[in-house]
Amino acid sequence: MALVRQKLHAEKIEDVPAAVGKALQDLTLASATKPGDSVAVAVGSRGISHIPLIVSECIKLLKDQGLRPFIVPAMGSHGGNTPEGELSVLDRLGINESFVGVPILTAGDVVEIGTLEIGTPILMDRGAAEADHIVVINRVKPHTKFEGPIESGLTKMLTIGLGKGQGAVQYHRAAVQHTFGILQDAARLILENRSVLFGLAILEDGYRNLSRIHAVRPENWFEAERTLLEKVRSMMPRIPFDPIDILIVDEIGKDISGIGMDSNVTGRHRDIVGDSFTAPHVKRIFVRDLSPESDGNGNGIGLADVTTKRLVHALDLEKTYTNALTAISPEKAAIPMYLETDRECIEACLNTIGMVKPEAARVVRIKNTAALEMLSVSRALEDVVVSNPDLHILKQWEPMAFDDSGNLYEL
Numbered sequence: 104m105a106l107v108r109q110k111l112h113a114e115k116i117e118d119v120p121a122a123v124g125k126a127l128q129d130l131t132l133a134s135a136t137k138p139g140d141s142v143a144v145a146v147g148s149r150g151i152s153h154i155p156l157i158v159s160e161c162i163k164l165l166k167d168q169g170l171r172p173f174i175v176p177a178m179g180s181h182g183g184n185t186p187e188g189e190l191s192v193l194d195r196l197g198i199n200e201s202f203v204g205v206p207i208l209t210a211g212d213v214v215e216i217g218t219l220e221i222g223t224p225i226l227m228d229r230g231a232a233e234a235d236h237i238v239v240i241n242r243v244k245p246h247t248k249f250e251g252p253i254e255s256g257l258t259k260m261l262t263i264g265l266g267k268g269q270g271a272v273q274y275h276r277a278a279v280q281h282t283f284g285i286l287q288d289a290a291r292l293i294l295e296n297r298s299v300l301f302g303l304a305i306l307e308d309g310y311r312n313l314s315r316i317h318a319v320r321p322e323n324w325f326e327a328e329r330t331l332l333e334k335v336r337s338m339m340p341r342i343p344f345d346p347i348d349i350l351i352v353d354e355i356g357k358d359i360s361g362i363g364m365d366s367n368v369t370g371r372h373r374d375i376v377g378d379s380f381t382a383p384h385v386k387r388i389f390v391r392d393l394s395p396e397s398d399g400n401g402n403g404i405g406l407a408d409v410t411t412k413r414l415v416h417a418l419d420l421e422k423t424y425t426n427a428l429t430a431i432s433p434e435k436a437a438i439p440m441y442l443e444t445d446r447e448c449i450e451a452c453l454n455t456i457g458m459v460k461p462e463a464a465r466v467v468r469i470k471n472t473a474a475l476e477m478l479s480v481s482r483a484l485e486d487v488v489v490s491n492p493d494l495h496i497l498k499q500w501e502p503m504a505f506d507d508s509g510n511l512y513e514l
Contacts, residue, residue, distance in 0.1 A: 104466070104479045106498035106514070107488055111309025111476055112338040119153045119313060123160035123303075126316040130301055136236060138169035142300065143208075143234035145265055146198060147178030147189070149396070150358045150473065151242045151305055152313045155197035158240060161303055162203050165238070174198065174207040175231045177239065177264030180429035181357065181400075183422055184268030186211045195396065213267050217292045223277040225262075225289050226270035232297070239264070240303040243331045245339065247362045248374055248430065249283045252329045255361070257302035257319060258290045268429055275431040279375055287325060294321045304331050309340040311473055340475040342368060343491055344467055344484055346384040348459055349452045351468035351479075353514065355403055356394030357426075359471045362435055363403025364390070368472040371406055373434045383467075387452040391445060391511070393417045394471070402426040405437035408455075409448045415441045444509030470514055477514055 116122045136142075142165050146158055158174070165172040174193070182188030186209035193199065193207065200207055210229035217225040231237055239260045246254035263271045263286065277285055293299065299321050306315040315334070319327045342350075355363030366372035369388060372379040390407040392414050393399070399419025404410060405427075415438055427436035442448050453461050466481035477497075480488060488494045504512050 104468070104481055104503050105485075105488070105496050105500045107478045107480055108495045108497050109340070109343060109476055109478060110493040110495075111340045113310060113312070114308040114314040114338065115310070115312035116314060116316070119156050120160050122313070122316045123157055124164070126303065126318045127161070127164050127301075130318055130320075132168050132170075132300060135298065135300060136168065136170055140170050140235040142170050142172040142236045142238055143175040143228075143231040144172050145175050145177035145231060145237065145239040145260055146241075147176045147181065147192065147264060148241050148260070149181075149192070149196065150311075152307060152311055154240075155202055157303070157305065157316070158198055159203050161238065161240060162205055170236070172238075173205050173230070173234075174203060175228050175265070176207070176209055177228070177231075177260050179263050179266065179271035180268035180425055183425060184429075195398070213269050217296055219277070219285060219288055219292070221277060221281055221285070223273050223285065223289075225292055226266045226273065227293070228265050228267055231265050236298045236300045237261075238300050238303065240305070242305040242307060243328060244307070244335050245332070245367050247360060247366045247372065248432070249278070249376060251283060252332070253287060253325060254332060256328055256332065257304055257324070258286050258328060261293055261299070261302070262286045262289045268425075271429050272431075275429065279431060282376070290324070294324060304328065306331060306335055306338070308338050310476060314338065339367070342383045342467060342469070342475065342478070343494060344465065344480070344487055345382045346465065347386070347467050348456045348464045349387045349389060349449070349466045350383075350385045351449070351466065351511075352388065352390045352407070352472065353468070353470045354392045354394045355390050355401070355471065356397030357400045357402065358394055358396035359473045360403065362406065362432075363397070363401065364406065365472040366406070368475070369406065373406060374432055386456045389448050389452050390414065391448075398422065400426055401436070402430075403435050404439065405435040407439050409451050410439055410441045411445065411448060412441050412443050445511045446505050446509040449503075468511075468514065479514060
């Protein structure tokens, strides 16, 4: 194996407060609000760079307008779908009342604010539904469950996020027959029937650095989100090899992807709305560990072929199953074959990829699907590495190394 560095798309924002201020400077909130109005600020997605600072700066602007903002957790069923769990998730993100300077209201229930033509109720967190205005803050990126002109971002947070566990279940069930285009239908009704001041869209570059911040107005909500999604697609990192015999993933987790490891990176997806097997066309996926920040939620482990006993022991099955069932994806919580050591897991993979000798196997190891700058690759991929100007060998070819317990050393 050799340690390889991949050059990714770099477009980092250095001054976050200035970027937030610039994004919000052209908003004319005075025409849509009056002093003292309440504003529910919806947040809750994990792993967003500088999210506490972004939220804090947004809160300051709302206060400067004479408004009364408060935080509403918008995370579907995450956090176990309980007020205590939601507060815990936000606190781990660095979002708490002492930092942002406003209350965090976890209503614990939802209200129905409309109905789609197909009969699906549009549910919303009570605190957000009863506020004078709503603001949503979220990262725009490709979704792991479906493809479309609008995927993960502002529309998803306005519908699934603010719908809490009950709303998330309704949308996912309906999407089996009607596709996730229903989220745009639901968001359109919300925008028509509630005062949504703006959405704050966050974009990240290939290194997961904050790249762009855009304020999206209700009147061009969908057009703006479609444009931003296309921009993100051009920046997102990928594994630069295809096909791959064995992909070793050091960790999965909710802080990394909604399904633990991003199917846009692994190329593998199992779901009732459609399976996919795309580049980099991996024969076997071996997942070593669950990230500590995932708090036991191992949703997505079902996309692996082999894992370790230590990962299985780290699972909080209640959180994992709640997440998978809410998303109508029990297959993603299915526990694969698990063995004691990394060595045994890799041997199991090597023995099930066909008539390929170990020294000829195309093996790639990554830390996780969100960190693709550093990769460990097998010698069978040497020609690809040498011919790619975006790849640079940092550490020359050496035998795969294990510690005394039979586990790989850290990358």
